[in-house]
Amino acid sequence: MAEPETSKPKPRPIVRLGTLLISHSVLVSVVCCVAGVLALLLLPILAKNTYISENALMPGSASPMLSNLDVSDANRLVNDLSELSSRSNDAGIVQRLIGRYISDLGGEVGYHQFHPDSSRFHPLHFFSVPDTGIVQENINCSCHGISVTGIVRAPRGDGKEAIVLVTPYNYTNAGSADHLSLGIAYSVFSLLSQVTWLAKDIIWLIADSQCGEYASVAAWLRDYHSPTFSGFHANNSHTCDVITTHHDVKENVAKDMSSRDSFIRAGTMAAALVVKVVDRNEPFEDSLGVYAEASNGQMPNLDLINIVNYLAVHRQGLRVKVRKLFSLLDTKWVSFLAEVLESLGSIARRLNPQWKFGIPAADYVDGTATLFGSLYHQALGVPTGPHGAFRDYQVDAVTLEFSPRHYSISKGRTKDFILRGGRLIEGVIRSVNNLLEKFHQSFFLYLLTSPSKFVSVGVYMIAFALLVAPLPVAAASLYAEANCLDTSLDDAKSFSPPAATVNELVISERSWRWIKAVKKVLIVHLWGTTVSLLPYFISQTPSLTPITKLAVWGLFSVVCLLFPYFLLGSPFAGVSGTEEYKHEWALLKSATISAAFIGLGLMSVINFAAAEFGALLMVPMCLMVQPLKLDLRARTLKNLARAAVNLVLAIVGLPPATYYILKCTFGSFDGINIEDFWWWVESLWSWNSATYLFLGMVHLPCWLLCVQILLHS
Template sequence: MAETETETETKSVNSRMRQRPIVRLGFLLISQSVIVSVICCTAGVLALLLLPVLAKNTYISENALMPGSASSMLSHQEILEANKLVRDIASLSSKPSGAAVESRGLIAQYMSDLGAEVNYHKFHLRSNQFHPLHFFSGPGSEAIQDNFSCSLYGVNTVGIVRAPHGDGKEAIVLVTPYDSVRGGVGEALSLGIAYSVFSLLTRVTWLAKDIIWLVADSQYGEYAPVTAWLRDYHTPVFGDLGSLNTEMCDENENIFKLKENSIPERNISYTFRRAGTMAAALVLKVAYRNEHFEDTLSIYAEASNGQMPNLDLINIVNYLGVHRQGLHVKVEKLWSLLESKWLRILGEILESLGKLAKSLNPDWKFGISAPDYVEGTATLASSLYYQALGVPTGPHGAFRDYQVDAITLEISPKYSFNNKDRRNDFLLQGGRLIEGVIRSVNNLLEKFHQSFFLYLLTSPGKFVSVGVYMIAFALLVAPLPLVAASLYAESNDLNPALRKDKKPINSDDLGGLLKSWKWLNSAKRVFVVHLWGAIVSLLPYFISHICDCTPTTNFLIWISLSVLILLILHQILGSSYSHVCEIQSQEGEWALLKSVTISSVFIGLSLMSVINFATAEIGALLIVPTSLLAYPLKLDIKTRSLRSFSRMICNLILGVISFPPATFFLLKGVLDGFEGINAGDFWNWVESLWAWNSATYLYIGMVHLPCWVLCVHILLHSC
């Protein structure tokens, strides 16, 4: 018997001696989790601030695109015809009635005269209200409005040019939103630019892909007509679209049907016509802004849930716009950050460090000027924000739902639209830009795939790839599993830094740790709170149907019901938790709860990073420090030290900032000013998220808010 015990002890010693280095490193990191957390979180924030410095110049990855390699074929003849269309559209807009029908007929006639196949696409609006199951369904799952009327119908005009050397399997889409009721000169100019290119493409011999020109009826918004057309394009429809519900609109039949003698019937029909698989899509808009002193091209690329088109498509537009047409190309930025003093100071510091690095070694390319850093940060913040928001920034977002690369181009001339001498030059400039982009896409033998799909823009010519900006997120979430393991070991008296015998954890201790089931009570509490978060996420669906109130009232009802449901769930499902204090030590109780909470934060952020990386990045900046610093306030008050006082202040500040409504109002005040802010703004913002099926809404309700509640519970723990 004694020999058996001796052999067992010898084997235990040998097993401890044979521990692998990776296991020893893991135990070391767990025992020093506080230091590791401070280092990783600080490095993560610094890495995020250094992204504009680490941005690289954009480049064309696909050699077949060859932007600008061929001379433009667009001549003044096409521009004269386009200018005639603009004048005809403008004259119809001045008529008090019948302009909508006549403008559609006029556009169809111009298309038909070019030999294109023309058809009308009638669509009806679909409800854009919150429904839980829409988050898990594909595009086109919205329900038809129950109380529809003839006034809720629109008619798109579609023209198709068949490629002379193509097989009809691929197509390029050009979209021009046009409000036939309230259309202005800007929309007429966008039609003129599109028509000049469309006219050219009917005569060229190099075209290998079909060209689809969609004149979207934007009287009900720019997104709805594009979505409706794409839904019918990708869904087989049997029957004549021209007879769809027309029996209900006999009194307003002239809204949809044109006069028989107004257009030739040989190439025009109500039957839906298709071309090949879409290789790319361009949405063209023209807007006049007085603040511009040069012709400006704005690019909008963000789609739903942070989806971005292939970077090569943006690179083509940027190259042709700058080097061929002399346009000032820009992307959206947060203008309030351009006046930030602390950002300017940080830029000056980085500029000084860059000069110092260059003096030490001329080959080091770390430098960036302070103005470039400020502007790059403002652009990066805008790109990160709109990706995290999950709401498309233009009609191009409808194409990304069908995995079609698309962007919206908004051209702003420096001269007024009333300057007729400048109009022809503007039409020629815009037409040659669109021609060059279409010609580059036409050269592709396959879909865009060479360049990046996950990236952040710091300017039209600079980007940060996913391999760079994911470092900041990885550093922020890296301490979470270490701290969770350390707290779990601490609650079971297995933390080497806190054990009375100061012995390191061995395999026997680890085996005993894994056999402990004390964490189940904390896991139940965390599960209950996350169940509450799921219920809170569903409440707006019922509130919006039951209560027809103001946004402020809806927001207050939402908060009241959420608090009431949390109390009810605590009493029903969490009542057995009260006897835990009699079994466990008070310190071990909150430590276990914090350990499981941090684990849920890590899992939630990791899952969100797969769906929308920008949302996970911003969420990590808020919830990771809050969860790591969470500590019972009662214990800090008892300690009465500088460290405990500092931690208590940080916990109170982070607890307020990380609360979703408080975060929204704080950011809105910093960016737009605190004047005029009311509680209903948060309801309107959340309503826009669920209306667009943004996954950010699910993250806020089912990950961020429950974790915040658990952190507050730890702060208010009665230990």
């Protein structure tokens, strides 16, 4: 009697789901990519109103204490600075004047003499704050400055925490806006030197901005967190010559600094506010611009922006602005999409009044411009102001940029403007003063669609996840297809030699083919790493022009690409035309897609915005690529359309082409200037932006591999 055949166990549900996705990889890729783009465009609708997460902040709970007397003292300082600027541009006189004003309030006065870091690319400086040794090798001796520091000790504090107030000021060439910045900060500093409720020390840094606003703040923070007890001159005499001056007053300031340790400190920084006044002549009302982006897309805690926005709007009546891409405001496709979404929202509300889908078209257009502005500035990885230097030390900071009305200053309304700005700063400092710990309740990962609306990480990651989800599915599908082809070829050859010998040979050959594809991908990514490091060596020759540097960079990149061609075997060699090797490009595409998926995943941890833009460019290019020879041989409309799309994606995916296309689309396009691309790339590596490494080590190698697949013979 025959024994019943044992039925095979059913695979697990997760295995069956994976098999289903792999078998329909094309449909999954199309659906996920379309859904990812739609999810990104729907983010302005999904944005939520901001709210204060930390109850201890209590913004606006106390009445402002800034009086007209404090404003009058600040106005007197503004007048004195204006008079000095009209008579002389001696920085020493201005520094001593500010120091005397601080001393009259009972504050401690200190001077910080510094040489800023030179903007020089170094591959080891990414993702880290330079230590003292590295800084001494990177000192820029062509510029120097002296910043003035004042500290008010908190009567209710223990000296362990501090709040920093920064006003960039060019001591040698200051304008009326710079004087007003000092006037606003001084009015607040004057008030805080008298109050009894202060629990955190107040540090007022009047940063010398003649070498750059960021450079002076970064130099002060570096010395604040890395104290040297031998004095500035002793520590830097081997690097730069001692500063010589021609004015008696400035020489006295230098003597005061050298005679004692004039660098004064307080406790750990709880938050920082950078106060600036710009002369933009607002036509209707006083406005406040908030800048929050730091290096590599870092953002301060959202609560800090929330209290600034709440106090500015509801207490001082200021119009708050955040950066946006103004070119999108007049884009036709954004306006059309806004009208469509507004119509869909109206239909949804008629069906069910509880469905809150859709916003007015004008709000959507403005929210989209603000959202992409937030994404753009985070993706660059370059700080948008001096506040970025604080974020490198994990201190929450924002830059507050006041813009007065066009007649506020001309008609003698300086005191009113100082009063409004000073009361705003007072309210923010009072809220931070209430905290018993650092900011931690609200979000650190978010995108702004307006000063009062945001998209949290749990929402905007959906768009990125949908965009990159097809990559592992497509890679697995290509690998499975290649294995199925190998299996059919093995069955066709099984009649020749013994089965054991054939299986061993086939396994060895199949493994070698998989390893060969991975080897090609690794070689190209090593080439990308080499290309990323070349600017460090090219920058050692400062006499070269930007166009020459770009040409040398391109030439050496091609030479480095030819090197593995001669020594290691070219990763761009064609394949034989036999049936056994006709799908070798599929294995290479599978390995390329896998490398792109890993690179995008790692970049999303470092800088999500850069990974989002990279996914929008790389995912369609990696999924669509196929040898042109196959499409041209078929000569059908579908194949010819795919070949045309692949050529367009290959052109758009090249980093220089991408730069100029985005500049033409979102910026002011005034012609193609080759120097612009070099300056843009140089700015990325000068700021140690991770976006530069992503372009050189992930995006460029994947583009080159896709071009190889496209030109596969």
